[in-house]
Amino acid sequence: MADGRQKIKVGVLGATGTVGQRFIVLLSQHPWFVIHKLGASPRSAGKPYARAVNWKQAVPIPSAATDIVVHPCQPEHFADCPVVFSGLDADVAGDIEFAFRAAELAVFSNAKNFRRDPNVPLIVPLVNPNHLSIVPQQQRLCSLRKGFIVTNANCSTTTIVVPLTALEKAFGPIESVLVTTMQAISGAGYPGVASLDIMDNVVPYIGGEEEKIEWETLKILGGVQASDDGADGKTLAFDMHARHPLRVSAQCNRVPVIDGHTECVSVRFARRPPPSPQQVREALAAYTPDAQTLGCPSAPRRCIVVHEEPDRPQPRLDRYFQDGAGVSVGRVRQCQVLDIKFVALANNVSIGAATSSIINAEYAVLKGIVALPQQA
Amino acid sequence: MADGRQKIKVGVLGATGTVGQRFIVLLSQHPWFVIHKLGASPRSAGKPYARAVNWKQAVPIPSAATDIVVHPCQPEHFADCPVVFSGLDADVAGDIEFAFRAAELAVFSNAKNFRRDPNVPLIVPLVNPNHLSIVPQQQRLCSLRKGFIVTNANCSTTTIVVPLTALEKAFGPIESVLVTTMQAISGAGYPGVASLDIMDNVVPYIGGEEEKIEWETLKILGGVQASDDGADGKTLAFDMHARHPLRVSAQCNRVPVIDGHTECVSVRFARRPPPSPQQVREALAAYTPDAQTLGCPSAPRRCIVVHEEPDRPQPRLDRYFQDGAGVSVGRVRQCQVLDIKFVALANNVSIGAATSSIINAEYAVLKGIVALPQQA
Amino acid sequence: MADGRQKIKVGVLGATGTVGQRFIVLLSQHPWFVIHKLGASPRSAGKPYARAVNWKQAVPIPSAATDIVVHPCQPEHFADCPVVFSGLDADVAGDIEFAFRAAELAVFSNAKNFRRDPNVPLIVPLVNPNHLSIVPQQQRLCSLRKGFIVTNANCSTTTIVVPLTALEKAFGPIESVLVTTMQAISGAGYPGVASLDIMDNVVPYIGGEEEKIEWETLKILGGVQASDDGADGKTLAFDMHARHPLRVSAQCNRVPVIDGHTECVSVRFARRPPPSPQQVREALAAYTPDAQTLGCPSAPRRCIVVHEEPDRPQPRLDRYFQDGAGVSVGRVRQCQVLDIKFVALANNVSIGAATSSIINAEYAVLKGIVALPQQA
Amino acid sequence: MADGRQKIKVGVLGATGTVGQRFIVLLSQHPWFVIHKLGASPRSAGKPYARAVNWKQAVPIPSAATDIVVHPCQPEHFADCPVVFSGLDADVAGDIEFAFRAAELAVFSNAKNFRRDPNVPLIVPLVNPNHLSIVPQQQRLCSLRKGFIVTNANCSTTTIVVPLTALEKAFGPIESVLVTTMQAISGAGYPGVASLDIMDNVVPYIGGEEEKIEWETLKILGGVQASDDGADGKTLAFDMHARHPLRVSAQCNRVPVIDGHTECVSVRFARRPPPSPQQVREALAAYTPDAQTLGCPSAPRRCIVVHEEPDRPQPRLDRYFQDGAGVSVGRVRQCQVLDIKFVALANNVSIGAATSSIINAEYAVLKGIVALPQQA
Structure with missing residues (x-):
């Protein structure tokens, strides 16, 4: 060591x-x-x-x-x-x-x-x-x-919970998340996706994936709480966001990309008025996880990069950011239906696995x- | 003739x-x-x-x-x-x-x-x-x-307004639409998208496209109204959904698909309670546009096909449905954030152009x- | 009928x-x-x-x-x-x-x-x-x-034996054939080729394929001969080109193409001097197989199309020629090592199967x- | 330094x-x-x-x-x-x-x-x-x-002249080379190849490329000779293989690969009998260029890797060999028409440029x- x-x-x-x-x-x-x-x-x-x-x-x-x-x-x-x-x-x-x-x-x-x-x-x-x-x-x-x-x-959960955590830390609870994923073939292992199924194609379904995003996000964003469950004392349990009804709706797609999951996210904050796109950008860029401050050698030196170019992140250009250990976010802007929308990208075989x-x-x-x- | x-x-x-x-x-x-x-x-x-x-x-x-x-x-x-x-x-x-x-x-x-x-x-x-x-x-x-x-x-507007119209006809006004598109390269013309930009990649941006979806949808779904604008009579004008605030939020992506735009849609109806997924499926399948009843020879014999298989529609398999003149819809189900979500697909070079x-x-x-x- | x-x-x-x-x-x-x-x-x-x-x-x-x-x-x-x-x-x-x-x-x-x-x-x-x-x-x-x-x-044999037969009919025996194939994924059936193996890739090997081309070509181009094999009469047997040593050398590659095998062919004729590229073009275009003259309803109306454009045939543009029942040939020109080289393309799931x-x-x-x- | x-x-x-x-x-x-x-x-x-x-x-x-x-x-x-x-x-x-x-x-x-x-x-x-x-x-x-x-x-010339030089050094002059390339899109620069031209496709033509391979190979493999060209002394000139008629025949194809040119090569040696596949493998693996022995820091530590697996080299797996500075060769075997055939791969944007x-x-x-x- x-x-x-x-x-x-x-x-x-x-x-x-x-x-x-x-x-x-x-x-x-x-x-x-x-x-x-x-x-x-x-x-x-x-x-x-x-x-x-x-x-x-x-x-x-x-x-x-x-x-x-x-x-x-x-x-x-x-x-x-x-x-x-x-x-x-x-x-x-x-x-x-x-x-x-x-x-x-x-x-x-x-x-x-x-x-x-x-x-x-x-x-x-x-x-x-x-x-x-x-x-x-x-x-x-x-x-x-x-x-x-x-x-x-x-892997598809990982991509969104990193920016969502940065946002909750800065702006308090998120109420709703609507996410549409475009996931890489490597997420399905080998041999995994048949080439005849994915070349020149999109498959708008990945078995069990949407449930995973919708469920895992709650467990990860929830806290560990001591709860009094009977005679002899307390038990720890995960607080599955019982207090504010975080709702996650996911649509998962497989696309002809080798590595890197791209996810389009819209969020609604509990707080009114919600943060502006610029505030969101700053909060994402500033996010520093404990793993980084504690000195984990494989943690990214920079956790989230926020792109200003309108056409980023892209899996082929951004999946190797921080050796695949960081998350790339771009296109942060207002959502006409919820509050804020953005695009997040993470390397599914690196930080995603x-x-x-x-x-x-x-x-x-x-x-x-x-x-x-x-x-x- | x-x-x-x-x-x-x-x-x-x-x-x-x-x-x-x-x-x-x-x-x-x-x-x-x-x-x-x-x-x-x-x-x-x-x-x-x-x-x-x-x-x-x-x-x-x-x-x-x-x-x-x-x-x-x-x-x-x-x-x-x-x-x-x-x-x-x-x-x-x-x-x-x-x-x-x-x-x-x-x-x-x-x-x-x-x-x-x-x-x-x-x-x-x-x-x-x-x-x-x-x-x-x-x-x-x-x-x-x-x-x-x-x-x-x-083309990307066309893909969603067909099912949205079927839904409004059956269930009354739609309040919000959140759509994430995965659009084919042929939508950009020729030479259009450089292969170095799109192979093994997703580009989460198409210049002007989101504005088009957000604006065109309003003009198309709105009605033509006679309005009294002065001394000598009435003028027709498009009703841009002034009466109920249809809000459309779009995220447009380019994916490595040759033909066929796949679009993931979540909608919220004005009507409470909203229709069930099964009611939505039936309304979509039953939709018969005037162009069809009037006998336009290039109109599809069936306007919307509703897929029951979980992994459809797919551009490579469904873009030639009705010679590219129809719209394919699948994965109709409840949305945890809005009311109903589904995936729609249309051939961008056929019905889309x-x-x-x-x-x-x-x-x-x-x-x-x-x-x-x-x-x- | x-x-x-x-x-x-x-x-x-x-x-x-x-x-x-x-x-x-x-x-x-x-x-x-x-x-x-x-x-x-x-x-x-x-x-x-x-x-x-x-x-x-x-x-x-x-x-x-x-x-x-x-x-x-x-x-x-x-x-x-x-x-x-x-x-x-x-x-x-x-x-x-x-x-x-x-x-x-x-x-x-x-x-x-x-x-x-x-x-x-x-x-x-x-x-x-x-x-x-x-x-x-x-x-x-x-x-x-x-x-x-x-x-x-x-399928990969079919692509070359059609033009080779046209050439033998016009110019007599072919002595040597060197062929490099670029074969579609559909040739491997379903699920067949894993997407992780072929996206953004070429695989320079298809098990058993080169042997098939090298062997099948001989049986197909050979004639059926009556041979005297003993006391009581004749037996038919395939003449595996015993009389002139047709040598076929194949290198088979899998490429990220859905349908259509493209094959680069160089041939040496027995006849000296060999035919010119223009003579070869004319012989290919003129070739009319018996299946066509006899009236087989699924035979192509035109057996071989010879492209003049320098960049054809291409699988995506030419695989549906004659509903996939014909063969496309292009780039007919002199070979600096053998006599003539050209590119042939056939639809592996149609005429190839x-x-x-x-x-x-x-x-x-x-x-x-x-x-x-x-x-x- | x-x-x-x-x-x-x-x-x-x-x-x-x-x-x-x-x-x-x-x-x-x-x-x-x-x-x-x-x-x-x-x-x-x-x-x-x-x-x-x-x-x-x-x-x-x-x-x-x-x-x-x-x-x-x-x-x-x-x-x-x-x-x-x-x-x-x-x-x-x-x-x-x-x-x-x-x-x-x-x-x-x-x-x-x-x-x-x-x-x-x-x-x-x-x-x-x-x-x-x-x-x-x-x-x-x-x-x-x-x-x-x-x-x-x-870049496409580079891929073959490295193994050809290794072979000439070990076995003397090569008489004929027949090469079919499968070239990456990055070879055409940016924007370069339109995605509509190359997705799900092969283009059997790259303008000027075949002439480059056929001509450049001669200049590179030829030596610099002092020639007596007049009154006052000698002039250096490239010997374009005048003494033995090296003939190069190239067919160049563009394939949907991002980086890495794969080239299928058949060669005929002047020497009779020609070397065996095993001798060729050993000569390729043993080749050590001057740039390496002289200590050029960007020269590969190993110039040619010879693959034993039947399905290598592949661009996606082998283009980063030696940081893209080396050449990968595989499938060395007898050619039924010339002497020896093999597949060579080099990274066109690295050693190829x-x-x-x-x-x-x-x-x-x-x-x-x-x-x-x-x-x-």
Whole structure:
């Protein structure tokens, strides 16, 4: 680590998949973490990573991963990893992550399976890393000392909750959000979207995606509250915005873009009169998340860039902003129906997936939530 | 014509451009109209059409046009055309169409130049062909007997006003419309959008387009009203929805699709409670425009198709519905912020452009507004 | 049929697949054939076609097929179909087509399984329908009266053998052919090529495709010869160009094009001096295949169009030439290494697949090879 | 520079264009060169670069260039730049580069204008930097002390001459080359290719490109020879492969790929028998150009990567190999018509354009051909 201590050994589950490959690329250059164990399906187990994977990234396989022999996704192989990242597909993530937690491992998951669990935090690291405060309760309920699961949000949710949080922080509660997404094909994994379905086309539907945006946004923007639920004391629970009725309406579209989700957002504030477009621009540009001030190495140095050019953000030009860890916003202006409209763009495979898991882990390390081995 | 009379000679201005080529294709198969004169820039004038044009359609140049010698866009060359279609670019359309009208020619224009003129009707033929009623006033003001200009709407406006009209007819006034478009590159003409700007990309801005949707929708959905404006009688004027404050908020995006605009729409009705999604579906499917009942040959036999599949409409699969003259709607469901949301799709080069001009002319012929030559 | 007789009942195997859908579209408008039975996997069996299929064509499902109940691909369900078309995938086509032939059914197959069988003709209908002459020998060897299998070629082979045949007919044997293809994604079926593999990309490899071009071309361009193979008489066999060493070298690429294979071809003729580019152009334009003169209704009226413009053929502009049944050639010029080079384009889903099967069947009907039921 | 000396001031002509932007990105990180002066059209002159340019790169404008005020392309503004790079368009490059050379400036040009001049070297830095030896003769003929012009090749030529040189070095003269290219849209500059021309399409023609490949390859692969041309001594001249008739036949296609030219190559060697595919693979992988051994900082550490996977190289996966400075080769195998065929890929905007100019300048600096200012 920065202070000269040993690097933290990490494992990656689902290492041969699309998100897994992204984890490998990012972790191979990480200042604190070192790739130690890789997990994939039994078909891949036993092979060196370079032979097990159908590599699809524009950069070559990092040498740090090439020769690591892939294990099946069983906790015993990962016992010496204080941090385990999961890029597993939803159809297997539930059982495997459950088993890893039960084996006292700390799992940072990109899968959707535990996102709705009231004792599992759903964290967009540029928004609500403070939700890690629920982890001790999760451990207590599961009778665990070190194991836990932390999830990060769906990529299309991430794109909007970052600017929405900046706006709530500056102007108070948002009442309504209407969002229309134009999402990249990489969001569907590999092989994912058939070329015959998307070339010269738009598909105005992504199964389950609208529900995710509409639901996850509430959990992420809500706070963790102590609630009195019976005889012996308090329980923490997520406040799903019960007090002001934030309503989110989403229309999700798949478009022929490789990486980068573009989302058109209209919002109505509770506060009357609402802020002006210029005030909104300033609040977005000024937003500085805790992950940044706390010093998470993968957090963007600048969280939101606000474009003045009328034709930005664009996925091809803006998805690499801050190595894909930041959010680009443009076209901030009045909405004739709600208050303010704008266009937000985030890199779905970076801040929308692996990068978020990694910053979450960095934050948890800095907060002492991850149990690290004693150092000599 | 259908009753055995002679075909009506028509001219096409801007015949070598993108919209002009579309006019040529459609008119070459028309039951009433026959291509008689073609107009283009001085550079093309004097050449046979096949040599003047840089043909970009998937079908070959119709033989009906191949050998017609192109004229400059001057009224004297079109004097024997009872109907003149204009596919001119906006930078020249204003002066030329003005001169053609002054020369007692009937101009059906796809250009934007006269759309805002209060005495020029802006007609989406599946919506408001009754606005032709303003033509006599236009002629009176210009001291003309036969000449007039009729415009059709911008392609992205057309896509939404058809379903909005169906809804207003069934459920009364709509209060608010929030629309996010994903527009095809062909809407920008040729050469239009640079490939470096749109491949693997979305451009969240189309100059002037949002204003067009927001303004044109009001003129089209508004009625023509007699208003008492002074001493000697009444004047007709468009009612720009003064009585109920229809608010339209548009976000326009260019996407890598060749033909077909996909638009995500949320609406709020004045009526409380609003109609249910199922009622909306039925009203859309039942909508039958006058152009259809009156027997315009280019009107779609079915105006709106309502898809039940969750992933439709899609431009590549649905843009040829009714030869591009109909509108496809899908994903009708409740909106958590306004009342109802849905996705609409129309073929921007057909009903969104040339097809509309042609149906407008058919309607005008049937209504006796076009002055036809006496037949023996 | 044309002469007022009853239409011929046909079956389609693999009716829900990509090629099967294409068969349905073409056959629904056919002047002689009527869709009578549809076969698909057990999963689809028992359902009406419209519910069994995941329809991907730009035109709606033809009403002639909508309500036909799908059968499993067993011969007993197709006993009353004098013609059966097969759009089956290669992994099941072998067994099923074998069983259909054994049940005395006439199978016209787009699958590759029997293409190399020396007693099964491999026919590109614009090239070698005369190879149907081997059918009686196939029947004799299988002890069949009516059953047989006729195959058509791979789409990328079809594109080049049409112009090559025109050239051999005019100028005698071709010695060498070097071809580089740029093939459409629809050639890989559905879901086929993953969008992540082909957007903004070229894949310089299509498994097995180069071997098909190199081998099929020889069988198609070769003649059927009587050879004396022993005591009791002659056997027919395909002459695989034994006498002059036609060498074919292919490099196959997948490109981001939906329909239409573009192929860059260089040829060397045996004849010295070789023909000039202008002679080649004239020979290509003049080529009239037997299928055309014999009156097959699906044969193109014009077989090869030769473009003079330097930038043609292009898949998007030329793939619908002759409803996709013709071949477009352009850029005919001298090759600095071999003799002549040119670019050829054919619609892989039309003449490259279903259209070829259908013309083959038409030709077989006209030649009396298909056993038709007695008519009253 | 590496040894602690001052950086070399460089100018960039055509700084706002596509190639110019690429120069800016590369030079902003260069270990020896520092961007000192920028030249563009009079329309841009006088503005800070960030306001003059329509920036189209995925990385932000380098801060080293943001505030530099753009000058018109006149030599007096660049007098203190020992090296001037030209990314000018061909329609203006001729006159401007001529004037710069006449003003004793060293011009490294990506434009085509002087490529055919027998006294101007045409250099692909991984192939023939030794052709710089003709520079003194160029200066003598122009009566110059320091000024000269060095050009680099067209991007599609560069892709093949690197592997061809590796092969000639290992196996002696190549007799014939047949190449079919699939070229990226960025090769045409901005706005360049219209999206309507290339989406879902292939254009089998690029004006002048085939001639460039066929001609440039000869000049680059040829040597510089002393020839006795009269009374008083020798003159250097390029040997255009007079001794063995290298014949190059090219078919150039534009495909919907953003960056990276993929080229399918077949070659015939003079030597009989020709090398085997395995020998060819080894020779390609072993090739080490002088620019590398000499220590040019922008030269790739590995010049040619030879892929073993059957489906590589692919532009989207391989165009960033060695930061775009290397060449990827795959599918090396026997050709049934010539000897060996393979697929080569190079990044047209990097090694195919700006990177080549920069390595050429590095090489010229190392060889003492560029006149540097005296250092204290």
